[in-house]
Amino acid sequence: MSKIYQAIVICLCALAIWLRFDGVFTKSFAFTYDVGRDMLALQNLAHGHLSLIGFTTGLPGVFYGPWWYWILLPAYLIGQGNPQYIDGFMALSGFLAIIILAILGRKIGGNFLSIALLAIGGVSGQLVSLSSQIWNPNLAPLWLSCMLLALYNLHQKPTKKVSLALFLALGILIGLLFEAEIVFGTLFVCGFFVFVLVYMRQWIKLPWIASLIAGFFMILSPRILFELRHNFLMTRTILSTFGQSAHHSFALSTLWTRAYFLLQEWSNSVGGDIPWVGAIIFGITVLLIGMYWKKYNSLVQFFVAFSGILTVVAWLLLVLFQHDLWSHYVVAYPLLWVFIVAAGIYGLYEYGNKWIACGLLVAVCLINVQPQKIADRLTKPLFQGDISVYRNELAIVDEVYKEAAGKPFKYIVYTPPIMDYPYQYLFQWYGKSQYGYSAGGPQEKLMFVIIEPDTDHPTLRNDWISSHAKDGVVVSEKIFPTHVILQRRIIP
Numbered sequence: 001m002s003k004i005y006q007a008i009v010i011c012l013c014a015l016a017i018w019l020r021f022d023g024v025f026t027k028s029f030a031f032t033y034d035v036g037r038d039m040l041a042l043q044n045l046a047h048g049h050l051s052l053i054g055f056t057t058g059l060p061g062v063f064y065g066p067w068w069y070w071i072l073l074p075a076y077l078i079g080q081g082n083p084q085y086i087d088g089f090m091a092l093s094g095f096l097a098i099i100i101l102a103i104l105g106r107k108i109g110g111n112f113l114s115i116a117l118l119a120i121g122g123v124s125g126q127l128v129s130l131s132s133q134i135w136n137p138n139l140a141p142l143w144l145s146c147m148l149l150a151l152y153n154l155h156q157k158p159t160k161k162v163s164l165a166l167f168l169a170l171g172i173l174i175g176l177l178f179e180a181e182i183v184f185g186t187l188f189v190c191g192f193f194v195f196v197l198v199y200m201r202q203w204i205k206l207p208w209i210a211s212l213i214a215g216f217f218m219i220l221s222p223r224i225l226f227e228l229r230h231n232f233l234m235t236r237t238i239l240s241t242f243g244q245s246a247h248h249s250f251a252l253s254t255l256w257t258r259a260y261f262l263l264q265e266w267s268n269s270v271g272g273d274i275p276w277v278g279a280i281i282f283g284i285t286v287l288l289i290g291m292y293w294k295k296y297n298s299l300v301q302f303f304v305a306f307s308g309i310l311t312v313v314a315w316l317l318l319v320l321f322q323h324d325l326w327s328h329y330v331v332a333y334p335l336l337w338v339f340i341v342a343a344g345i346y347g348l349y350e351y352g353n354k355w356i357a358c359g360l361l362v363a364v365c366l367i368n369v370q371p372q373k374i375a376d377r378l379t380k381p382l383f384q385g386d387i388s389v390y391r392n393e394l395a396i397v398d399e400v401y402k403e404a405a406g407k408p409f410k411y412i413v414y415t416p417p418i419m420d421y422p423y424q425y426l427f428q429w430y431g432k433s434q435y436g437y438s439a440g441g442p443q444e445k446l447m448f449v450i451i452e453p454d455t456d457h458p459t460l461r462n463d464w465i466s467s468h469a470k471d472g473v474v475v476s477e478k479i480f481p482t483h484v485i486l487q488r489r490i491i492p
Helices: 003-025 033-046 067-078 083-109 111-123 125-131 136-155 160-180 182-199 206-229 233-247 252-270 275-295 298-319 333-351 354-369 371-379 390-404 421-435 458-467
Strands: 410-414 446-451 473-479 485-490
Touching (some): 003 083, 003 111, 003 125, 033 083, 067 160, 083 125, 083 136, 083 298, 083 333, 111 125, 125 252, 136 160, 136 298, 136 333, 160 182, 160 206, 206 233, 252 275, 275 333, 298 333, 333 354, 354 371, 390 421, 390 485, 410 421, 410 458, 446 458
Antiparallel strands (some): 473 485
């Protein structure tokens, strides 16, 4: 390993770490309704309350599995409930996904492909974003990178005994990907089996498929038990969701709208969040892969085909999906797209002009990292953000305890999501760990009223304020930079 390669890898790793961990240290990560809910679930799990299922997803009748909470539990226990440790774990998972991808690149294409994957993946806006949010789907890139490494080992034609273990591991990883987000998981699992049928039919052997299925159902076993108890509620929901196309007239425009959705996600991942730039990078990548396809070694061809087939299958299945589309439906695909772009540049480097390839790699990285934004983050004050930013919510809780001055109190909250899970958790965990006591019950005479802004439904907010106008006497009021109103009231 040359010293130049080592120096480049160290610099790229440092940049990738900073981009992912900066929000952890500055407490600038999102602490939303979902995160507060999950922290309360982890709190219950830490106290021995086990569950076979998680909370509901965006699709009615579809729930997250329990693995998300079980996987986060060690970080929760180490951090003694501190959400920063959970967000740090998410940042670490995103960084490890890129490291594993770079290791894979070095195995199949040498130093340049490894650097290209580390460079593009390290600064990819979408992958950085996924690494900085506490959310179940955002672990998918880590599981996918591990899966790619398992596929590499299977491609090396190991012994029968090792193959069985690898197919079992592959099934477990596919199960974890399915658990990460059920719509994404459905697209991914279908794409994987299409890839096997088209490209790797030699893998269709009973012992291997049995091992893969065993691993898959090992992860899905808690969900299966839930389904058996509830008349296959989620299965019926998913089948009806994808089957609704039978009741809709097919239009060619749907193919385009789904393709444009994927182009936007591609651009967010490797095109600097600019669709026309992403389209240019896509065109150049397809051209380069087409030019050098026959010169690639079998491993590069294998992973490019894998990435391409899964993307095409996702596109076609999304045509059948009659609901709104969200980024988390393709949550781990950015990792595959990073590989496709890196493979195109790698072909130019190995079989074309090395200097042009290096220039193209630098250009793609600069487009994605956007140096001006980096300079702003280093030179300008910390951005304020809205109420969903963790440090902003802590500021409100700190102010409550400051004004309470050690006295017991209760609180009520107006928040657009209705359920005040973030405040519930912060008053329970942060209040007790930082100030020695949590919020009290209905009998307390000191009350704090927290009123969050609601630009989408201002009438609901005004009605709520009116309905609580007679709840005690307002003795002080403070408006935060996030436009949150905090009132201290005394109940007569």
